[in-house]
Amino acid sequence: MEESSVFLLCLTASSGVPLYCRSKGSSRQLTFSVIGSLNGVHMFANNQDVLLTSTCTENSRVVWRTFHDSINLIVMSCENSASDLSLNKLLENIFSAMVLVIGLDELISIKNVERLKKDLRACYKLIDSFLTESEKMADLTQCVDCVIAHDVAILQECLDGFTQAAESDFGCLIAGGKVVAATEKWWRLASQDVLLLCWLVASLSPHSSRDYPVYLPQGSPTVPHRLLTFQLVPGVDVCVLCGPSPSLQKVQSELVERFWKPIVDPLKACLRVQLRSFPASVPLHRGILGLLLVNRDLNKSLYTVQAHPMDDMQRTELKITLEQRRAALRSFYTLSLSRYFNPDSADGKNIPYEEQFASGFSHHAHQCYTVSSSHKCYGLKTELHQLFLIFKPEVPTFSMQTIAKKTLQLFTKDFPF
Structure with missing residues (x-):
């Protein structure tokens, strides 16, 4: 296998039926015999009352995790920087991403494997972003990536007003997948929920507006909420987490232009600090x-x-x-x-x-x-x-x-x- 390759396997815990396989940095997929061996050794250990969590070979590291006695996730990495900590964080993020998109009930009570396979396709972009993303660190730290922007007070004021007008307490302004400003109650959400919402928006193709059903893995894993997103300028989105109302059309036609059009320049300025994450006026040691x-x-x-x-x-x-x-x-x-x-x-x-x-x-x-x-x-x-x-x-x-x-x-x- 290539030195930078990573393979992710998802199987049912009870029968070992593969649900999907995703990879990074390799043109070859794992053979069915390898998948069966990786899952088989874990099942054998369980039958012997042994908890198998990880192992190493000369050029790879393998980590197993079982979630809710229903889903088995296996990751095999050939990256030099791979560790038990980083790979376990990856598997936690992957399972939470599955919950975010299709809900916990579908993953705990598997009634139809083929239907679950089909439903899980909606998670692929988000799952792949955790395998390939290198511009952010939230997947490892479990703390949301942020930027310190110019005119943050103005942006915060507009965000608070926009979110309230949209009949919600949960709003966030994102530039390049990083949080610029958020409402007070948005920060009160579980850190992993906030992390996943930001990564979801960044992983989706750019669109002027979206009405996306999401489950919060920590806060609401079985009851969906609506995530409304609006592209204010290319690369900058505002997100609102809400219930059945208001409609997407109402927010887009009545509120987006009213609150955000007067501050287009500060919004564009958010992108200029994205790579450094803070303004050039912040002096750092040259070393x-x-x-x-x-x-x-x-x-x-x-x-x-x-x-x-x-x-x-x-x-x-x-x-x-x-x-x-x-x-x-x-x-x-x-x-x-x-x-x-x-x-x-x-x-x-x-x-x-x-x-x-x-x-x-x-x-x-x-x-x-x-x-x-x-x-x-x-x-x-x-x-x-x-x-x-x-x-x-x-x-x-x-x-x-x-x-x-x-x-x-x-x-x-x-x-x-």
Whole structure:
């Protein structure tokens, strides 16, 4: 298999009937014998009262998850950055994506396998986006990707007024799949629900307006809501989560132009900060190549691997490409969360696919770093934030802590996030 290939299998838990197979980075599909073997070894382990969660070979990693004793998901990845943590997050997102589109009842009580296969086709675009997306980090952090835009106060005011006029409390403004502004109650939704709604909008083909039925995996997995979306300018959509009323036509004809036409320029400006995720006026140390800032309290994050876009445009050859930066930041985040920054669990229990800290250490780390020939990484954890930075290799190792603390201060005081 190719080094970057990923295979995702979905089967019924009771009989092992394949429901779908999706892949990334490979022109070949898995044979039926391989699919049967992967599912068979998991079923055999279950019959022996053994929970099989993951295994590794020389060039791949395999993770199994069963959801509601009904659906088996198996992922096999040949990517170097693959880990138990990242692959488990992927499977959680995939199952939640299935719930979002067709509802939990259809997945728990499978009455007709062929009909379920047909219904699941509506999930393919969203599922594939989790396999192939590289411009966002929410799939791994479970915190919504955001941007700090110019004129955010104006955008927020228009969004609040538009959402209220549409008879809803749940509204969101999205640019390039990242949240620019959202109503207070939108942020009160479960973080995974918000994440999935944003990814759904980004995965669909551009359209002037939509009326899309959705189930909220955490908030309402069995009762659908209506997701209304409207393209304000190419790349910028406003979304409203509502009940039976109002009609799509009424909102589009009476409200969209009234609230959003006067602020077309601020809307277009949202796209100009999309790659960096924050305005050029936010000063960053010149040695920083990429940044991931997680607000653990609000479940939102800032992410970029183009901390200085103009510098990257002027350099014909990059020591570490944008794709390599993305892979390095994802890998460092996974390493930090699984080994050093013990995530807080609501019930106080360790999550089974996260590694224990090295034996002999009773404390939890609050800072960590790695050094390689092409880049350096530094992680910093506080009560409310987690900050992960990629540096140029020439940045002195001893200075990374100071730079990280100043960067965190920048986003907590000067440009609050």
